[in-house]
Amino acid sequence: MQKRKKGSAPIPSSVVKRLSRYLTLLQSLESKGEEWVSSKDLAEHLGLTSSTVRQDLSHIDFSGISKKGYEVAKLWKVLREVMGADKEWNCVVIGAGNLGTAIANHRDIARRGFVIRGLFDIDPKRVGNKEGALKVQHISEIEGVVKNAHVEVGIIAVPATAAQETADILVRAGVKGLLNLSVTHINVPPGISVIGTRMVTSLLALTHSIMSS
Amino acid sequence: MQKRKKGSAPIPSSVVKRLSRYLTLLQSLESKGEEWVSSKDLAEHLGLTSSTVRQDLSHIDFSGISKKGYEVAKLWKVLREVMGADKEWNCVVIGAGNLGTAIANHRDIARRGFVIRGLFDIDPKRVGNKEGALKVQHISEIEGVVKNAHVEVGIIAVPATAAQETADILVRAGVKGLLNLSVTHINVPPGISVIGTRMVTSLLALTHSIMSS
């Protein structure tokens, strides 16, 4: 409750991941009309310790109040700012298969400010198809879309064999960050961020854990 | 190159996650006809250090050979066994929206031995629909399917508000592990494994990282 850190210090990625989970939780607490939340409450909801929660929140420019905890609305707002969830992010999705079109039309993604500006594929049979609000475009058009719509995020939903090549195309077109939904690891030049969801990797970790329990 | 650990010791989850990435990579090396791979090669492909790779592989009952490295085919086989990727896993998918149907019909998932035994929803408008090879069933039928088809894995693709309830239903029906594709954290009784892919969480971590670079 004394002084607090400035938002300028870099936040470790382990902490960033949890901050975005707090953000999601606060959104739901806010909608339930909760006014205050303690580090203990947050911890219990997310399977953490209250110590970890307080340690995490010490990285952002926000203070709680002894005995009451944190003001839900205010903490939510600060976290939105820290995570970049207070503004819209222009995205493109590459790969108009089942997964790509599902992501491109996913409610939870739109609701959090990720605006899909284009859905692309290399297969002529798919180009031109209407998928929800989007029409599938040929991959060759991506550069123009990225430039005109100021796209910063590329979402890769192509087969593993095409993932690296797709990443290269996106980086060349000028996106700043990639969400990789394929099973492959991709390499990018410094300054570009990549996050992988590793769905299949997760499933394998799950089966291992089932076997050893 | 001296003695090696028995497969009986529990493997830390940080290591398990990487083991499943090695598995995926070895599969592709094998298909390219590679016979040997060194810890350095593996590290470079996945953005790790060779030290980490050797440390990880020391957890499994397998030895490399000085100067040559690891035999691709054999290491691949051992990793498949360790991760449970050498057998089929019966799964059900709950939530027949875009994401649920995409996952239920996803090639990469089927190819790795995850057999989708049922696709369920609560919405009468969706029940009965044909989605790829599957017909959407009502959630009330899940218990029977889990029992008859010996389902061990439940995949949650419902909206956040229904995720916990869905998890409870799956656990009651008898599944052993859950893959949570929703944005919410879910609680399960001891003995049940849960893995979350946190797609939205990943996107927020990505935007944070774009902002601070």
Place this chain on the structure above:
DNA sequence: TAGATTGTTAATCGATTAACAATC
């Protein structure tokens, strides 16, 4: 006030990396 909860420091725990003898 007394009690609950914060913010922060210090201690613990675990994971990654470095280093190197063994060895093929």
Place this chain on the structure above:
DNA sequence: TAGATTGTTAATCGATTAACAATC
């Protein structure tokens, strides 16, 4: 053989947890 690469130990690094004074 000489050199490359393993397996393993020890050192470093980072992340989590415990503890507690400050305080509303």
